[in-house]
Amino acid sequence: xxxxxxxxxxxxxxxxxxxxxxxxxxxxxxxxxxxxxxxxxxxxxxxxxxxxxxxxxxxxxxxxxxxxxxxxxxxxxxxxxxxxxxxxxxxxxxxxxxxxxxxxxxxxxxxxxxx
Amino acid sequence: xxxxxxxxxxxxxxxxxxxxxxxxxxxxxxxxxxxxxxxxxxxxxxxxxxxxxxxxxxxxxxxxxxxxxxxxxxxxxxxxxxxxxxxxxxxxxxxxxxxxxxxxxxxxxxxxxxx
Numbered sequence: 001x002x003x004x005x006x007x008x009x010x011x012x013x014x015x016x017x018x019x020x021x022x023x024x025x026x027x028x029x030x031x032x033x034x035x036x037x038x039x040x041x042x043x044x045x046x047x048x049x050x051x052x053x054x055x056x057x058x059x060x061x062x063x064x065x066x067x068x069x070x071x072x073x074x075x076x077x078x079x080x081x082x083x084x085x086x087x088x089x090x091x092x093x094x095x096x097x098x099x100x101x102x103x104x105x106x107x108x109x110x111x112x113x114x115x
Numbered sequence: 116x117x118x119x120x121x122x123x124x125x126x127x128x129x130x131x132x133x134x135x136x137x138x139x140x141x142x143x144x145x146x147x148x149x150x151x152x153x154x155x156x157x158x159x160x161x162x163x164x165x166x167x168x169x170x171x172x173x174x175x176x177x178x179x180x181x182x183x184x185x186x187x188x189x190x191x192x193x194x195x196x197x198x199x200x201x202x203x204x205x206x207x208x209x210x211x212x213x214x215x216x217x218x219x220x221x222x223x224x225x226x227x228x229x230x
Contacts, residue, residue: 004158031216040124042205042222043159058217090158094216103149104218106158 003027004107006091011112013085021076021110023091030095032074033104036060037088046089049074078112085114117141119208121221129229130198136191136224138206145211148189149218150180153203162204165189176200201228 004025013019025032031050035043045058049068063082068074074093078085088111092104122137140146147166151159163174170182180191189206203225207218 006158033217040222043220045217048217088156092159096216103161103164104216106151106160108158109156111156 004091004093004105006089006107006110008110009108011110013112013114015114016080017114018080019078019085019112019114021078021089021091021112023074023076023107024072025074025091025093025105025107026072027093027095027105028071029093029102029105030071031093032068033092033094034058034064034066034074034076035090035092037090037109043090046076078114085112087112117143117219119206119219119221121204121206121224123224124222125225125227127227127229128196131195133194134192134196134200134226136204136206136226138189138191138221140187140189140206140208140219142187142208142210147209147211148180148182149207149209150174150178150189150191151205151207152176153205153223155202159205162191196226196228198228198230200226202226 007022033048034046044060047066049055065077090109091107094104095102119140128134149164150162153159162178163172165172165182173179178193203223205223206221209218
């Protein structure tokens with residue numbers, strides 16, 4: 001089945017440690033996204049990538065880093081510089097047809113808790 | 116798109132009653148519009164989308180939405196809700212021609228269906 005996988009589902013880390021969240025898609029989509037979700041704040045864009053080896057900052061990129069070495073993969077690293085990293089993280093991907101975008105498809109999410 | 120406002124943070128409703136979840140947006144250009152649903156601790160699933168054409172859009176699970184350009188609204192409706200519709204619903208907007216297909220999300224509406 002085609003889709004997006006995120007691992008792990010739950011992740012616990014000590015303050016001061018970097019942590020990498022995995023996102024893999026087999027939908028052959030060019031674009032991939034990372035969002036952060038906090039209660040009552042909707043989804044906020046962290047980083048996005050339209051093509052391999054290229055990515056752009058979203059609205060809340062500080063304290064995060066990404067890479068896009070393969071079309072299928074878009075890992076997110078939450079660094080120790082992120083002041084409030086505890087949140088639910090969602091990865092998404094999208095393609096387009098003749099310049100009209102498909103909707104974004106979402107993974108199941110990773111809940112990160114930092115203590 | 117510059118912003119998306121979901122006018123109700125919580126909507127309680129009895130089973131088999133109709134429901135409307137309201138969404139307004141602001142943008143200086145033409146937009147694409149989406150409604151997503153999120154069940155607890157899961158990713159987002161697309162309910163329906165408006166790209167062009169008929170302003171009345173039908174989606175999954177019996178939901179529909181109407182695009183009103185003059186009022187910059189895209190309200191979601193269902194004539195008779197079920198307990199299983201209890202979830203959080205997000206309205207999202209993307210500018211036509213927006214590079215990267217970025218979405219701007221509303222803050223979400225929690226729909227609670229009571230027996």
